[in-house]
Amino acid sequence: MGFGKGCHLHLIDGSAFIFRAYHALPPLTRKSDGLPIGAVAGFCNMLFKYVEGWNGNDAPTHAAVIFDYSSKTFRNEIYPEYKANRPELPEDLRPQFPLTREATRAFNIACIEREDYEADDIIATLAREAREAGGRVTIISSDKDLMQLVGNGVEMLDAMKNRRIGVDEVVEKFGVKPDKVVDVQALAGDSVDNIPGAPGIGVKTAALLIQEYGDVENLLAHAEEIKQPKRRQTLIDKAEQIRISRKLVELDAHTPMDEKLDDLEVQDPKPEELLTFLAQMEFRTLSKRVAEKLGAEPPVIPEPSAAAPAADAAPLPEQAPIDPEKYERVGDAEALNRWVEVIRERGCVAVDTETTSLDEMVAELVGISLCVEPGQACYIPVGHRAVGGEAADDLFGSDELAEGQMALEEALAILKPVLEDDAILKIGQNMKYDAKIFARHDVAVAPIDDTMLLSYALNAGKHGHGMDVLSERYLDHKPIPIKSLLGSGKAAITFDRVAIGDAVKYAAEDADITLRLWQLFKPQLHRARVTTVYETLERPLVPVLAEMEMNGVLVDRDTLSRMSNAFAQKMAGLEAEIHELAGENFNVGSPKQLGEILFDKMGLEGGKKGKTGAYATGADVLEDLAAEGHALPARVLDWRQLSKLKSTYTDALQEHINPETGRVHTSYVQTGANTGRLASTDPNLQNIPVRTEEGRRIREAFVAPEGKVMLSLDYSQIELRILAHVAGLAEMKQAFRDGLDIHAMTASEMFNVPIEGMDPMVRRQAKAINFGVIYGISGFGLARNLRIPRSEAQGFIDRYFERFPGIKAYMDDTTAFAKEHGYVQTLFGRKIHTPEINSKGPTAGFARRAAINAPIQGAAADVIRRAMIRMPAAIDGLPAKMLLQVHDELLFEVDADAVDPVIARVKEVMEGAAEPAVKLDVPLTVDAGQGANWAEAH
Structure with missing residues (x-):
């Protein structure tokens, strides 16, 4: 039937279905070939339930499932940071996306996606067309961004809650009718999608402003009339940002479509x-x-x-169901001593702490939970604040302790012998955090097992390793969300303000889940042949990292402040230079204004407009223009770099200086990368740029105390050395043995030029290829790095493979292994799973490059982990502390008169770290440097 009056169109938000299926349903492990299918199974069940409901007066006559084509759309041209905060897709979810498209077609439902547009734009377009044709529309989604479409025959349906969303529900959520939702969103912004909005203005305030002024443009035109000074100034200063935000949130109801409404007629499945x-x-x-x-x-x-059986499909042990109502509140010494007796009988206990902060160096201990068997868990409150005998409901409650708690000192005195007993295993999830909390109270927790690290050793590359993810995936149980206790945003409270009764259920559940996960994962180590990885690379690293993090690194606030001021002055100078080159003043930070200057006023080539009419001005565009000799884009790149250095480092690092120690205490995440590389967070000290003079200067602020020096020891070209070993590159191995300049040697081999008197540019090209090949660089990528034509760059790569055929053989063999087994492996046995290796399209290329690189980067990461684990014993008795690990570098603080013996001891450990597990065909060499600060030492 043709679409017209009396027809009813259902538009299903396919992406929402997928994520609901992935997060709300337990993963149905994998197919017999290892392919993850949990989200596909949930998606199919939801579709089947939906199709079963095609009856009655509300049944659709036409229907379609709408998907996002990719993460990049025309909105990224308007605002490159759009959705930049979105986390990476879970690796076991990515290969399931194409299967959900196949599922939709198998159910004989129209399946629609469009390059450069979001699913919401397609939904908006089809809804408009259906409404104009006289039909009704039901959008099956709960996405707030789609609420701007509600009204005039269009409604929404939250299928999970079976709740219809009409005009009244939109007004309830946004305070305005649907046609004004985009104006409210433009002001309020969206942290999830990285839409800036107007800082400090939330949905309620935005709704009041739009009710008064009608829309964003009229509000901005009358911004001077706003009585509140801060709000008035925000609207004046951020006017362009607000306008950009409105363009980002407004859906495009005129998306070009190949499909017609008539094509969407409902058909029974075949x-x-x-x-x-x-x-x-x-x-x-x-x-x-x-x-x-x-x-x-x-x-x-x-x-x-x-x-x-698949490693993650092992059967769950028979155990009691998780029931938070049955956990015990321990409020006195007699009750706690009974738990201690049971712990000593069992020989193991799951432990978790509740605190007032995620920063272990300032967090106050609020309570401790214990679990001895599944279902048998307790919570010991020691720091909950009270109001009338119970915890406060708001942030500004009483500082008096609630009743029914143990004194912190008494509880720790009873637990300390157990937590420090070598005969009792302490089990935790991210145990490093809890160990640091206890260490600040003079309790040295050991020995430990860590369920996060057990999962990582077993399943790196398959999924995340947080407790909630693991619980839902392996125990089919969704834990109590922390937000249900603490709230969110400005109204959030700290854990000491949580009612003790609620805290018992939440905290004891964490310990209970942790013990169950341990019982599930620990036996799998042997079956998966990763026991050695866990026991030699993961578990023993925990106390080493904890000590490093507590040591911290001394930072000179005055140096950072001076740098911030210098960067601000230099940025101002660059702005003046940019304005002079442009012939007018404009907002250098505005991509739209910059594009108009570059391509409309100056007439530079290469301007590409997005759908909104704004030019793309990302770093790649500016770099291409700068390479052609244009001064203005080069200066803008300099300005952007300084802006990032200032905001991300010289300003932000000052906020991370601990007031008690005067030091910055980063935290290392062992599970942050699939390859075994450590990740530094809060703050991230691994990404301080070192390729520019300004970036290198930031390290000057990391200083040694009086009488001490900073000592840096860095592996030289470790990944190339490992590549030479695993790929059997005879010439490269010999060059490393002879101590030759490896990049000059490569250039000589490739370009038939002598090493003596070699043109530095030729060596630079060889260096770019050497390192690029490890990461699977393409001709396009190398061309951009070297600023040369793509054909010339591809010629370099082709010649490289001809000269070093072992590399091509290694790549092919590694890819074949990954496709057959679903993982790759480092020299030390670490498994990095590659669930997308057999996928198609762009994902396949990424998966192949990751599989090729993982054994190299992973082996390098394993080597430095082995060195770090041996280091405390090696430098014991020497006046030295290990402070930081940055990729292939270790940073120490050493007494000035002990530098030479420390260097000798550390170099010995680092250069011999691979042995005895692996005997490399090439030597590992370590470069050492020293100085009053990190910049001088490196």
Whole structure:
């Protein structure tokens, strides 16, 4: 039937379905070939339930499932930082996206996506067309961004809650009718999508302003009339930012479409096609239900082989259900001593702490939870604040302690012998945090097991390793969310203000879940052959990192302040120079204004307008223009770099200086990268730029106390050395043994030029290729790095592979291994899973490059981990502290008169770190430097 009056169009937000399926349902592990299918299974069940409801007066006559084509759209041209804060997709979810498209088609429902546009734009366009044709529209989604479309025959349906969203519900949420939602969103912004909005103006205030002034443009035109000084100044200063925000939130209801409304007519599923797809996915239960519904024979799906179960599909041990109502509140010494007796009988206990902050160096201990068996857990409150005998409901409650708690000193005195007993295993999730909290109270927790690290050793590359993720994935249990206790935003409270009764359920549940995960994961180490990885690279690193983090590194606030001022002055000078080159003043930080100057006024080539008419002015565009000799884009790049250095480092680092120690205490995440590389957070000290003079100067603020020096020891070209070893590159191995300049040697081999008197540019090209090949660089990428034509760059890469055929063989062999086994492995046995290696399209190329690089980068990470684990014993008795690890570098604080013996001891450990596990064909060499600050030492 043609679409017209009386027709009813259903538009399903496919991406929302996928993420609901992934997060709300337990993963149904994997197919027999290892392919993750949990989200696909949930998606198919949701579609089937939806199709089953196609009856009655509200049934659709037309329907479509709408998907996002990719993460990049025309909005990124308007504002490059749009959605930049979004976390990376879980690695086990990425390969499931194309399968959900296949599932939609198998159900015989129209499947629509469009390059350069979001699913919401397509929904807006089809809704408009349907409304204009006289039909009704139901958008099956709860996405607030779609609420601007509600009204005039368009409604929304939150399928998970079976709740309809009309005009009244939109007004309830935003304070305005749907046609004004974009104006409210433009002011309020959105931290999730990185839409800046007007700082300090939330939804309620925005709604009041729009109610008074009608829309954003009229509000900005009358900004001077706003009575509140801060709000008035924000609207004046951030006017352009607000206008950009409005463009970002407004949906494009005129997206170019190939599909017509008539193409979306509802059709019954074709039994053969649908059942074939479900059989391929090995969905036995759903196949039977669908076959029964369609009156067809269910397909025969072989049972999975019992010989080789997937590592994450091990059966759960029989245990009591998780019931937070049954946990015990321990409020006196007698009760705690009973728990201690049980712990000593069991020989192990799961431990968790509750504190007032995520920063272990300032956090106050609020309570301790223990679990001895699944379902048998308790919580010991020691620091909850009271109001009338119970914890406060707001941030400014009483500082008096609530009743029914133990004194902190008494509880720790009873627990200390157990926590320090070598015969009792302490189990935690991210145990380094808890160990540091206890260490600040003179309790040295050991020995430990860590469920986060157990998961990482088993499943790096498959999924995240946070407790909530692991609980839902492996225990089919969603833990109590912390936000339900603390709230969020400005109204959030700290844990000491949580009612003790609620804290018992939350905290004891964490310990209970941790013990269950440990029981599940620990036996799998042997089966997955990663026991050595966990026992030699993960578990023993925890106390080493904890000590480093507590040591911290001394930072000179005055130096940072002077740098911030200098950067501000230099930025001002650059702005003046940019304005002079442009012939007028404009906002250098505005991509829109910059684009107009470069391409409209100056007429530079290469301008590319997005759909909104704004030019793209990202770093890649400016770098290309600068390479052509244009001064203005080069100066803008300089200005942007200084702006980032100032905001990210010289300003922000001052806020991270601990008031008691005068030091910055970073935290290291062992599970931050699939390859084993450590990640530094709060603050991140690994990404301080060192390629520019200004970036290198930031390290001058990291100083040694009086009488001490900073000592830096850095592996020389460790990844190239490992590549030479694993790929069997005879010439490269010999060059490393002979101590030759490896980049000059490569240039000589490739370009047939002598090493003596070599042109530095030729060596630079060889260096770029040497390091680029490790990361699977393309001809396009190398061309951009070297500022040369793509054909010339590709010629370099082709010649490189011809000269060093072992590298190409290594790449091919590694890719083949990954495709067959679903993972790659380092020299030390670390497994990095590659779930997307058999996917198609752009994802496949990324997965292949990651698989090739992982064994090299992972082995380098393993080497420095081994060195760090041995270091405390090696420097014991020497006046030295290990402070930082930055990629291939270790930074120490050493007494000035002990530099030479420390260098000798540290170099010995680092250069021999691979042995005895691995005997490399090339030597590992370490460069040492010293100075009054980090910049001088490096």
